[in-house]
Amino acid sequence: MGKEKRIYMRIGVLGILLIALVFAIYSSISKPGLLKVGDEAPNFSLKDREDKNVTLADLKGKTVILNFWGTWCEPCRNEMPALEKIYQKYKSDDVVVIGLNVGEAKLTAEQFIRQVEVTFPIWFDSRKEVTKRYSVGKMPTTYFIDKDGVIRVIKTGEMTERVMEQLLSETKQ
Amino acid sequence: MxxxxxxxxxxxxxxxxxxxxxxxxxxxxxxxxxxxxxxxxxxxxxxxxxxxxxxxxxxxxxxxxxxxxxxxxxxxxxxxxxxxxxxxxxxxxxxxxxxxxxxxxxxxxxxxxxxxxxxxxxxxxxxxxxxxxxxxxxxxxxxxxxxxxxxxxxxxxxxxLRKPRINQHLAFYRGQRLFIPLPVEGAKELDATMDQTKGWLKKRGYKIFGEGTSILAEKGRISRWGPYINHVGLIVFLLGVLLRGVPAFHIEEFIWVREGQTVSIPGTKLFVKNLEYKTEYYAEDEYVEELGMKEGMVIPKNFQTDVIIYKNENENLPGAEPNLTQVKEGPITVNHPITYQGISLFQLDRREQILGALNFTLIDMDSPDSKEIGEVKIDLFDPSSEIKVGENYVVRILDYFPDYQMGTDNRPQTKGVLPNNPMVAMEIVDTKTNVLERVAYVAGGFVQQNENTPRFQLATHMPDLIDSSGLIVRKDTMLPLILFGAIVSMIGLVMGFYWNHRRIWIHMEAGRIYVAGHTNKNWFGLKQEAKFLMKHLNLSNDLVAVQDKDKKKNT
Incomplete structure (x- = not known):
């Protein structure tokens, strides 16, 4: 085997091994399905309070604040009034707040909505498929999605009105 | 150089x-x-x-x-x-x-x-x-x-190894760990019986290379490839493990499915419905010997979930109503999963006797004939807001808290989504007269609107108790490849361990004959072989024994 040929052989073998190495590292670090800031928000279809089918894609062109909540979650209850205020304040500004109830009976959720007196749309993820797709573990979790349907902020935990304002302005940039 | x-x-x-x-x-x-x-x-x-x-x-x-x-x-x-x-x-x-x-x-x-x-x-x-x-x-x-x-x-x-070493420089033979210069008379003897000696070696499984006075007898070359075959197997094994990182080749998830519930199988377009879960126990007469168990003690025999697997014909949009067609039905027991297109569901866990639905009988005290109007069933996972009872009665559910507690703000709330302590607020209506009365089911009892003279009463029956199955979802397309790699690796190990590559040279130079030997392992065996060779040539064993002087191990 000539010297030239040998070098190409070695480059070839090392190249293949390098690809395998990069792939190994990539596949171990990347968690498939886990959403990150900058990803497109996956579409989904749920029922709203009137039992109508609604999809996220319907809201394209609007900034969406997607709030995952449950009636049993104390911080969710706490941040509801602030969410309502943001909804009222930016309604005319093409901002939608969606409260996404995680896997509860509609009856249970409805009485909670009456208690906290919110008027923004509530969608019901009764089979928790959307919750799973959006990898929601800790509640509340709020996704801020921009006009183009791209996730700009993923916030876990309770937010104050000021924090919401700030994250919303980050999203709209 | x-x-x-x-x-x-x-x-x-x-x-x-x-x-x-x-x-x-x-x-x-x-x-x-x-x-x-x-x-x-x-x-x-x-x-x-x-x-x-x-x-x-x-x-x-x-x-x-x-x-x-x-x-x-x-x-x-x-x-x-x-x-x-x-x-x-x-x-x-x-x-x-x-x-x-x-x-x-x-x-x-x-x-x-x-x-x-x-x-x-x-x-x-x-x-x-x-x-x-x-x-x-x-x-x-x-x-x-x-x-x-x-x-x-x-x-x-x-x-x-493709080119067997024959006719080597004397230094090569002399350098071998087994090196026997034959005495002159032995040399003559060997020279005369070379063909016979070749035949003798052949019978012992050697391949003979070379002609005339310089030959090589070789056996067990396969042993030298063992380590490399073993490595190829390991590489295939590693490749299989690596490819498991691709989601299309590997799924490992865990799902809970309640009896009657249909749940999406993560990472697939499939759904699974739990028809029934059951734990079976050994009956007393099935014990082989007296176990001395206390009264009421049992040993489980079988954990089984009967399921139906469906395929979603719609696009898999999260949350959207699926369009299901049944593709498989059968039982899952421990270590015997149900498998459809490479996706297996294993029985792993179970929760038994969960409150599934409350059962009541509605009683109207003012009813002229039979006071018992009918049965009321309240599904605790998916309660309907209105239940018709009898001809003209309706039970409306106003509030439902699956795990009721009083919140810090003195409002009722639920601790979680599982119905551990259900509280149901109801409104019972006689639609003929529009008489209406409220009643709440709390902590196993009732709070009546008309405490003293309630018109409607609910008689509590045994609630529906359901079981929930914890299933592992597993897809492991690469497993056969990994197994194949492991087998190849094992073959390589066996080749390397159980064969040894023996070479015996017989070389004539300047009227003398030299016997040299090399093996990659089992020097004792090679020496035995050399002793047999000496015996065959009617020479003394001591010629080989001399070789036992501590020569450096040139393996």
Missing amino acids: SDDRKCECGHTNPIGTVLCESCGKPLLMTDAELEEADNFPSMRYEGMARRSKTYSRKLVDKVWNFFSSVKIAVIIIIITLVMASVGTILPQKMYVQVPLLDEQMTRDYYSGTYGLFGDIYYLLGFHEMYNSWWFVTLMAMIGISLVICSLDRIIPLYKA
Whole structure:
């Protein structure tokens, strides 16, 4: 085997091994399905309070604040009034707040909505498929999605009105 | 260097050759050095030029040489082993029983449970070690080292063994660990019976190379390929493990499915419905011997979930109503999963006797004839807001708290989604007269609107108790490949362990005959063989025994 040929052989073998190495590292670090800031928000279809089918894609062109909540979650209850205020304040500004109830009976959720007196749309993820797709573990979790349907902020935990304002302005940039 | 390449026999060897490819004379030694039998070079790799030992100027060559070193391979393996064992000191994050939802919680868990050590452990990333980039890099480096080490050795080895060494330089024979110069009379004897000796060797399973006075008898060459076949198997194995990282080839999830519930199988377009879960127990007459069990003690015999698998004909849009067609139906028991298109569901866990629905009988005290109006069933997972009872009664559910408690703000709320302590507020209406009365079911009892003279009453019956199955969803397309790699690796090991590559040379030079031998393992066996050969030639065993002087191990 000539010297030239040998070098190409070695480059070839090392190249293949390098690809395998990069792939190994990539596949171990990347968690498939886990959403990150900058990803497109996956579409989904749920029922709203009137039992109508609604999809996220319907809201394209609007900034969406997607709030995952449950009636049993104390911080969710706490941040509801602030969410309502943001909804009222930016309604005319093409901002939608969606409260996404995680896997509860509609009856249970409805009485909670009456208690906290919110008027923004509530969608019901009764089979928790959307919750799973959006990898929601800790509640509340709020996704801020921009006009183009791209996730700009993923916030876990309770937010104050000021924090919401700030994250919303980050999203709209 | 060019001086070393040309052997005195006239053959030009590649740079780095230790033993002349043609005549087997050590190239890098002076004749004086050769006089010392101990100085003979190692027979490993047959004294061929190894790629990695030659060029090292270019970066490619440097990288190649790095990975072709067995020393480096051993160091990488040791580092990997040490780190892998460090990862077992504290539990990995995935095995922590408490849900750790974010980084802060994780850190608090490790430092809170294990103190400063736990905190350092967390900060160094040891809590998620086996998927960390550096651990994967170590594993991949073992793989790379395997490939390059093998290539670097098997090519020259193949070349050397393809051309059996016959008619070698006397120094080659003299350098062998087994070297027997035959006495002159023995030499004559052998010369006369060469054909017979060849036949004798053949009968013992040797292949004979060479003609006339210089022959090579070789046996068990397969042994030399063993390590490389073993490595190919390991590489296939690693490749299979690597490809498991592709989601299309590997799914491992866990789902809970209640009886009657249909749940999406993660990562697929399939759904599973739990028809029934049951635990079966051994009856007393099934025990082989008296176990002395206390009254009421039981031993489970079978954990079984009967399921239907559906395929969603719609696009898999999360949350959207699926369009299901049944594709399979059957039982799942422990170790006997149900499998559809490579996706298996295993029985792993169960929760039995969960409250599923409340059962009441509605009683109207003012009813003229039968006071019992009818049955009321309240599904605790999906309560309907209105239940018609009898001809003209309706029970409306106003509020439902699956796990009722009084909140800090003195409002009723639920602790969670499971109906551990259901509270149901109802409105019972006689639609004929529009008489309406409210009643709440709380903590197993009732709170009536008309405390003293309630018109409607609910008689409580046994609630529906349902079971829930915990199923593992598993898809492991690469498993056959991994198994194949393991088998190939085993074949390689067997080839290397149970065969040995024996070579016996008989060489005549200047009226004398020399017998030399080499084996890659089992020197005792080779010596026995040599003794048999001596016996065959009617020579003394002592000739071989002399060889037991402590010659350096030139294996």
